[in-house]
Amino acid sequence: MSIAYEVPAEPGIARRNAWILTVAQSFGGANAPIVISLGGLVGQQLSRDPELITLPVSLLNLGLALGTLPAVFVMRRFGRRSGYLLGTMIGMAAGLVAAMGIVFSSFMVFCLGTCTAGFYSSYVQSYRFAAADNTSGPQAQKAIARVMVGGLVAAIIGPQLVIWTRDAVPGISFAGSFLSQAALGALAFPVLWFLRSSSVQKMEGQHVAERPLLQILTSRRYLLAIATGVVSYGLMTFVMTASPIAMVGHGHSIDQAALGIQWHILAMYGPSFVTGRLMVRFGKERVAAVGLLLIGSSAAVALSGYDVAHFWVSLVLLGVGWNFGFIGATSMVADCHTPAERSKVQGANDFLVFGTVACASFSAGSLLHSSGWETINWIVLPAVALVLVPLVWRAARPRLV
Structure with missing residues (x-):
């Protein structure tokens, strides 16, 4: 019996792939901020229903x-590199379709473009896992953060x-x-062309153990990793989707809203220089727990006032909290499977994570319109507590599975 398995790349190739993915992340990761910064504002221009103004951003998350x-x-089926190259072409199409929707004042076409951008993001989001394909333990954690x-x-x-x-x-x-x-998307294509995949060989007469997914889902360790990712990313998206509209609604300019999103995304990724070492x-688990505490703190700041400083500080805390929480959750997931799984x-x-994110994004617009900015931030606090308690318990008992 022949069993296919991957042969880990040499350490030098693994480091090279990590840097290639880092550059690709620089281009592909900018896809979502453009939609997030402008989706609600373009929605205000093109949609007749005020409850649908954040639909373009929500569709980004649905597409993801x-x-x-x-x-x-x-x-x-085709390998990481081929998949990522296809992803960049989807990204190019997304921008063109969204621009066409604006030119022809079609809310439906614009929404199609932002949903397509989400499909591109589904490839970009997996760059973090690809970096850890050929490493394990501390090196995998550092590769993900890099x-x-x-x-x-x-x-x-x-x-x-x-x-600009x-x-x-x-x-x-x-x-x-x-x-x-x-x-x-066009700039990311030639970068990803140089990505090297693990070689695939066949092993005669041996069986590669692979548990059913349902069995893996019954592991408390895996469920906690998913829950941490869901809450970290879901709450971040829930608040971030509503924040540009809330800022403009409280008398701040479009440029201030865009800069607020920029500071937020800088805070999302800036700590990555040290997250792996931490x-x-x-x-x-401890790093992820601190991330959830920071997300709760961001809600407290947002509830304390409506000045630009309140919005920006809240968004920065939200970004750092997401970084610790989501990268911690990603590393937790990476410890829950074999190469075959x-x-x-x-x-x-x-x-599961991005399905929840899509639901959070869809609810943000209507909730902002019906209940206001304060309600959105009050919801953050119990959601954080729900996962923080078992996460701290797990961190105190690292050997429990």
Whole structure:
């Protein structure tokens, strides 16, 4: 009987892949900030229903959730590199379709473009797992954090492109920003061309153990990793989706809202320089727990006032909290599977995380319209407590599975 298995890449190739993925993250990671910064504002221009103004951002997250499992299938069938190259082409199409929707004043076409951008993001989000494909233990944690550093560059590129290109097409605000989104996908294509995959060999007469997914899902360790990722990413998206609209609604400018998102995304990825080392030293569960505490603190700041400083400080705390919580959760997931189980375990995790994120994003717009900015932030506190308690309990008992 022949069993296919992956041969780990040499350490030098693994490091090279991590840097390639970091650069690709710099381009691909800027895809979402453009939609997040402008989706609600363009929605205000194109939608007649005020409850639908954040629908374009929500569809970004829906596309991300729906694209997760197809992306896993493509990469498992054709390899990481081929899948990622396809992803960049989807990213190019997304920017072009969204720009077309703005040019022709079609809310439906614009929403199609932002949903397609979510499908591109489903590939970009898996860069973090790809960095850990050929490493384990502390090196895997550092590789995951290193790739997330690329988001720091994306945090600068995305919002700045919004500011620089929003009037690039004369008489049609924001169309130029989505054309620049398409250009970012084009720039990522040649970078990912140089990605090297693990070689696949066959092993005669041996059986590679692979547990059913349902059995893996019954593991408390895996369930806690998923819950941590769901709460970290879900709450971050829930608040971030509503924040630009809330800022403009409280009398702040579009540029201040875009810069607030930029500071937020800088805070999301900036700590990645040290997150890997912190996890090695203190443990991924402890780092994730601190992340959830910071997310709770961001809600407290948001509830304390409506000045620009309140919004920006809240968004920064939210970003750092997401970094610790989500990277910690990613490392927790990476410890819950064998190489043979990798695709389905990672795919199930991302489907559940980003499916929840999509639901959070959809509810943010209508809740902001019906109940206000304060209600959104009050919801954060019990959600944090729900996962923080078992996470702290797990961190105190690291050997329990």
